[in-house]
Amino acid sequence: MKELKILLILIVLVLIGYWGIEPYAHSVMHGEVKQPDHTYKDVPKNIPTTGDPVKGKELFTTNCASCHGLKNDGVNPGMDIQTSITSFKVVPPDLSNIGAILDEHFLAYFIKNPQDATKNPKFAMPPMAQLSDEDIGHVVAYLKSVTKKDLTGKEITVEACGRCHSIKYQKVLSDTPKEPLKEYLGKVPPDLSVIGKAKNVEYLETFINNPQNTLPGTSMPRLGLTKESTEKVVTYLDQIADPHRDQRNTLGIWVIGYLLFMAGITFAWKKKIWKNIH
Numbered sequence: 001m002k003e004l005k006i007l008l009i010l011i012v013l014v015l016i017g018y019w020g021i022e023p024y025a026h027s028v029m030h031g032e033v034k035q036p037d038h039t040y041k042d043v044p045k046n047i048p049t050t051g052d053p054v055k056g057k058e059l060f061t062t063n064c065a066s067c068h069g070l071k072n073d074g075v076n077p078g079m080d081i082q083t084s085i086t087s088f089k090v091v092p093p094d095l096s097n098i099g100a101i102l103d104e105h106f107l108a109y110f111i112k113n114p115q116d117a118t119k120n121p122k123f124a125m126p127p128m129a130q131l132s133d134e135d136i137g138h139v140v141a142y143l144k145s146v147t148k149k150d151l152t153g154k155e156i157t158v159e160a161c162g163r164c165h166s167i168k169y170q171k172v173l174s175d176t177p178k179e180p181l182k183e184y185l186g187k188v189p190p191d192l193s194v195i196g197k198a199k200n201v202e203y204l205e206t207f208i209n210n211p212q213n214t215l216p217g218t219s220m221p222r223l224g225l226t227k228e229s230t231e232k233v234v235t236y237l238d239q240i241a242d243p244h245r246d247q248r249n250t251l252g253i254w255v256i257g258y259l260l261f262m263a264g265i266t267f268a269w270k271k272k273i274w275k276n277i278h
């Protein structure tokens with residue numbers, strides 16, 4: 001009986017440590033973590049996000065297609081990769097699914113004022129001052145009309161991050177080479193293959209939502225992803241960083257079960273032997 005009591009006390013102490021002290025220490029050491037704001041409260045919501053997709057396509061062709069392609073609708077960028085690297089130090093992304101990846105109000109405001117929307121004063125895309133708010137509504141309507149539905153985490157990550165980041169273990173190489181990126185952003189964006197091991201899910205969600213909250217002054221732009229896109233990207237990054245984790249966790253439960261079972265048998269056996277001796 002004495003052993004059982006000691007065991008019980010030990011279990012209680014371990015549980016207090018696990019649920020009480022560890023999270024407390026964690027919160028003290030990491031300080032206050034800002035919550036992601038997926039509604040982009042600071043972004044004006046008065047620019048229309050609906051309109052006529054046909055007009056939107058015309059506006060896209062004259063105002064955007066000189067730099068951006070849109071494969072879903074057969075639009076090739078008017079500029080080859082080398083020219084865009086020379087001009088911007090970053091390859092403008094293909095916008096096939098951007099209408100589903102970004103928050104629509106963010107997107108509308110971004111077209112009007114990319115530097116303010118992204119919180120990056122050096123953001124390479126010029127403001128589209130020639131477009132009226134109504135025109136922007138048509139363009140956003142067009143972008144939403146051509147996008148594929150139910151994008152995977154990988155597709156979103158490649159379209160939203162792939163102009164700057166590589167994911168080498170997944171054989172994804174950034175559209176832009178390292179040297180121009182370094183010139184543009186001050187440093188080479190890290191490879192994302194195992195970032196899910198270095199950073200936890202909450203950190204990644206908060207960082208992607210607004211890099212300035214975590215790394216003030218960083219040159220990574222705020223991208224305006226919806227909550228759903230952010231979650232898919234983070235789940236993807238977490239999963240590729242450690243593809244065998246689920247398997248390992250399941251195995252762990254079996255091992256613990258096995259050990260408990262063996263401990264029970266050993267205990268019963270010991271009792272039986274001692275009973276005969278007394």
Ligand code: HEC
Nearest residue numbers: 063064067088090092093098111123124125128222223224
């Ligand atoms: C003169 C070239 C140029 C034109 C014209 C242009 N863009 Fe861009 N755009 C860029 C570059 C360069 C980037 C990438 C900059 C970076 O990542 O730092 C970009 C990025 C973007 C992004 C990604 C934003 C994000 O949050 O990830 C969107 C969306 C976009 N442009 C939409 C448009 C639309 C819509 C138009 C037309 C109304 C347009 N662009 C016109 C150069 C251009």
Ligand code: HEC
Nearest residue numbers: 160161164185187188189190195208215218219220221233
């Ligand atoms: C315009 C280029 C650009 C784009 C697009 C971009 N990033 Fe970054 N990213 C950077 C740069 C530059 C850094 C380095 C930031 C620093 O250390 O200041 C960075 C850093 C990071 C980090 C490391 C953060 C840390 O604490 O060290 C993560 C994670 C990350 N990016 C994820 C993403 C994801 C996910 C996307 C797409 C949804 C994305 N990035 C899109 C440029 C970019």
